[in-house]
Amino acid sequence: MNYQFDFGLILQSLPVLLRGLLVTIELWIPSILIGLTAGFFLSLARTSKSIALRAPSLFYIELFRDTPVLIQLIWFFYAFPIIIGVQLSPFTAALLGLALNTSAYSAEIFRGGIQSIALGQWEGARALGMRNSQILRRIILPQVFKRMLPAFTNRAIEVAKMSSLASVLSVHELMYQGRLLSSTYYRPLEILTTVAVIYFILIYPGTWLSARLEKRLAAKA
Amino acid sequence: MNEPILRVTELNKKFGEHHVLKGIDFSVEQGERVAIIGGSGSGKSTFLRCLNFMEMPSSGTVSLDGKEIGKPAGKNGERRYPESELCLVRERVGMVFQQFNLFPHMTVLENAMEGLLTVKGMKKEAARDLAVKELDKVGLADKHDAYPGRLSGGQQQRVAIARSLAMEPEILLFDEPTSSLDPELVGEVLVVIRKLAEEGRTMLLVTHELGFAYHFATKVIFLADGVFHEVGTPAEVLKNPKQERTRAFLNRFTEFAF
Numbered sequence: 382m383n384y385q386f387d388f389g390l391i392l393q394s395l396p397v398l399l400r401g402l403l404v405t406i407e408l409w410i411p412s413i414l415i416g417l418t419a420g421f422f423l424s425l426a427r428t429s430k431s432i433a434l435r436a437p438s439l440f441y442i443e444l445f446r447d448t449p450v451l452i453q454l455i456w457f458f459y460a461f462p463i464i465i466g467v468q469l470s471p472f473t474a475a476l477l478g479l480a481l482n483t484s485a486y487s488a489e490i491f492r493g494g495i496q497s498i499a500l501g502q503w504e505g506a507r508a509l510g511m512r513n514s515q516i517l518r519r520i521i522l523p524q525v526f527k528r529m530l531p532a533f534t535n536r537a538i539e540v541a542k543m544s545s546l547a548s549v550l551s552v553h554e555l556m557y558q559g560r561l562l563s564s565t566y567y568r569p570l571e572i573l574t575t576v577a578v579i580y581f582i583l584i585y586p587g588t589w590l591s592a593r594l595e596k597r598l599a600a601k602a
Numbered sequence: 603m604n605e606p607i608l609r610v611t612e613l614n615k616k617f618g619e620h621h622v623l624k625g626i627d628f629s630v631e632q633g634e635r636v637a638i639i640g641g642s643g644s645g646k647s648t649f650l651r652c653l654n655f656m657e658m659p660s661s662g663t664v665s666l667d668g669k670e671i672g673k674p675a676g677k678n679g680e681r682r683y684p685e686s687e688l689c690l691v692r693e694r695v696g697m698v699f700q701q702f703n704l705f706p707h708m709t710v711l712e713n714a715m716e717g718l719l720t721v722k723g724m725k726k727e728a729a730r731d732l733a734v735k736e737l738d739k740v741g742l743a744d745k746h747d748a749y750p751g752r753l754s755g756g757q758q759q760r761v762a763i764a765r766s767l768a769m770e771p772e773i774l775l776f777d778e779p780t781s782s783l784d785p786e787l788v789g790e791v792l793v794v795i796r797k798l799a800e801e802g803r804t805m806l807l808v809t810h811e812l813g814f815a816y817h818f819a820t821k822v823i824f825l826a827d828g829v830f831h832e833v834g835t836p837a838e839v840l841k842n843p844k845q846e847r848t849r850a851f852l853n854r855f856t857e858f859a860f
């Protein structure tokens with residue numbers, strides 16, 4: 382192999398790629414935050430006594446978990462606007478798709494976490510006179526977060542990777558910029574390798590943290 | 603005569619078709635200490651848990667200081683219990699569980715402060731002072747910063763007692779507080795409960811420790827088949843039971859008492 386690796390090109394395209402990285406982060410962090418919040422309320426609905434809350438939330442969760450993310454993103458860009466009558470920007474459609482997808486998965490993590498906390502915790506707190514909302518906030522959720530941290534980190538990592546799918550909607554995120562540059566310069570090896578490295582640098586701290594947490598939690602149990 | 607601090611009328615509890623408590627009438631005076639004994643599955647825990655509404659009675663009423671808890675709802679003596687009212691009741695009627703139910707993510711001190719902060723809305727400093735006082739009383743002054751997971755069962759149960767005491771409840775409920783402890787740890791918990799008895803607190807205790815019940819209680823109840831089969835002083839119920847059923851139950855214990 383006598384391919385001349387063009388390091389100059391990498392340096393030259395770095396600013397554009399980093400701008401793409403910024404958009405990736407703009408997609409990633411909000412969709413996690415929105416997804417976690419929505420997922421929490423979904424999990425409450427999912428475990429509610431009322432079937433009117435339980436059935437739709439179950440339907441929603443399964444819908445997002447049992448269809449490809451790619452179709453979800455494309456659907457929010459091309460199909461959803463027909464229903465609501467407002468065209469969404471590619472970024473908004475991608476953010477919506479990622480956030481709602483995340484909410485469905487986090488709902489199941491929350492549900493598993495809440496159910497894994499022994500009934501005795503509710504009773505111990507209730508016997509003091511605490512209200513259900515206080516018990517959830519002060520006693521149950523802190524323990525759920527601790528116990529489910531590895532699961533939440535894994536989800537965050539998945540979302541970072543999933544965000545690259547937004548490139549099919551021409552959202553100017555990292556993957557999109559990488560594809561654009563590599564076809565502009567006919568230099569996919571340099572550009573796409575650089576893109577992969579940037580993703581790796583973005584995501585690896587998360588997996589590292591998650592593995593450490595898992596080990597620490599396992600050691601405690 | 604004074605109004606009893608706690609009164610139960612026609613209390614029924616069913617789990618589906620399973621009729622566990624069958625129309626219990628009972629009252630507790632200020633300063634009384636009641637020991638509840640009976641076979642496994644006879645409904646001792648269920649009775650105790652109806653008093654602070656860990657279980658909702660199927661019908662019948664529970665009154666504190668003459669005031670009935672909840673509002674009538676439905677035709678079969680069912681009642682509706684708003685959360686806010688139950689929270690007030692549970693503030694006044696504390697409970698100590700067999701399994702402690704401490705909060706594992708909080709230190710001993712934080713456990714004892716939690717109800718003061720959230721339920722009584724106290725300031726941190728005031729809550730800390732009160733919690734420290736109660737932890738002193740149960741002999742855990744040196745464990746404030748420990749997490750429950752690091753403590754022995756006996757220590758955990760004493761934290762649970764301090765946590766409950768900090769709320770300054772008018773009545774304390776104990777559901778077999780020593781049954782999940784190793785035998786050598788039972789004593790330290792019983793010592794604390796005896797101390798509370800000396801303070802003249804109103805308490806109800808479900809227990810299999812008949813010896814302790816004898817010395818602790820002012821009144822003993824033998825629960826069987828969902829009714830109070832026999833009620834009397836410790837001497838009456840434990841030494842000279844009138845009912846054949848009570849005698850049979852006690853004999854099963856004395857068989858093992860050397």
Ligand SMILES: Nc1ncnc2c1ncn2[C@@H]1O[C@H](COP(=O)(O)OP(=O)(O)OP(=O)(O)O)[C@@H](O)[C@H]1O
Nearest residue numbers: 617620622640641642643644645646647648649778
């Ligand atoms: N949540 C519940 N759902 C259904 N049945 C229940 C429930 N709680 C208790 N029971 C049943 O009610 C009966 C009384 O239970 P309870 O726990 O009050 O007995 P107990 O006298 O405290 O027994 P033990 O000495 O074993 O603690 C038992 O047959 C039990 O199976």
Ligand SMILES: [Mg+2]
Nearest residue numbers: 646647648778
């Ligand atoms: Mg019991």
